[in-house]
């Protein structure tokens with residue numbers, strides 16, 4: 408992607424900021440972010456930060472201006488928060504998406520949107536193809552399903568060029584460490600402090616962990632590929648058990664931390680893994696960072 412007018416919503420957040428850094432040297436990058444969970448420090452100096460709200464029509468229209476490509480990463484990302492406050496999730500994740508799509512319709516921008524594996528709920532089998540029925544188990548999943556469907560519908564109804572990317576378990580540098588962090592962050596922090604790593608349940612549940620730089624690559628391919636109105640899984644097509652993950656993190660951290668087991672987490676999905684054949688065929692996407700390498704890098708830099 409070069410010489411393009413780009414808007415990144417949520418560009419002060421984990422994935423959006425990583426994307427902004429990747430694009431800012433060769434493109435004109437604007438970030439729209441209310442900095443409620445993201446931070447201005449994460450935004451590259453050469454990008455224009457517009458502090459605004461994706462739920463506000465004027466904010467979105469102003470920030471989008473005459474963008475050619477929009478990456479819509481702004482979201483309320485916590486599943487548990489969405490369970491506690493479905494209204495907040497709907498507002499940011501659905502209303503916010505609608506404002507972005509409406510503004511894009513005015514300037515005919517191409518829109519790449521962050522969807523989620525959460526739309527599948529408990530899958531019948533893994534790896535999960537995009538044709539798997541959607542059956543979300545949280546307001547967050549339902550809201551991402553609405554985003555995913557709006558993206559398709561805006562292409563069908565209005566001819567808008569949209570691509571929805573269904574992220575699996577994303578990890579990597581810059582991911583915030585808090586109560587809503589992914590398991591990798593939590594385990595790394597514990598291993599670093601020689602505190603026990605708590606595995607929920609028997610630990611034989613599996614996940615497809617995808618590095619944020621591969622997510623960034625998928626976004627760039629989606630922005631430039633000759634496709635529209637499509638949705639794609641973005642993962643690695645590989646899965647590990649949480650037990651294996653815990654061992655890997657303890658080993659690479661050279662930590663004395665113990666691995667302990669606790670009650671299974673309520674509503675936890677047993678197995679999750681992306682079938683990435685569609686994105687591989689349509690867009691030439693292949694993951695480039697193995698989980699081992701990703702973890703080695705995180706251990707080395709933090």
Ligand code: UD2
Nearest residue numbers: 523524525576577588589590593605606607612649672675
């Ligand atoms: C991830 C995403 C979510 C959504 C979903 C799609 C994160 C933080 N969440 O939820 O946004 O996309 O995938 O299905 O990326 N675990 C432990 N110990 C801990 C923490 C977690 O054993 O201290 C287990 C947990 O029970 C689960 C696995 O690790 O089986 C992954 O948990 P997670 O919270 O990182 O992510 P997940 O898959 O629930």
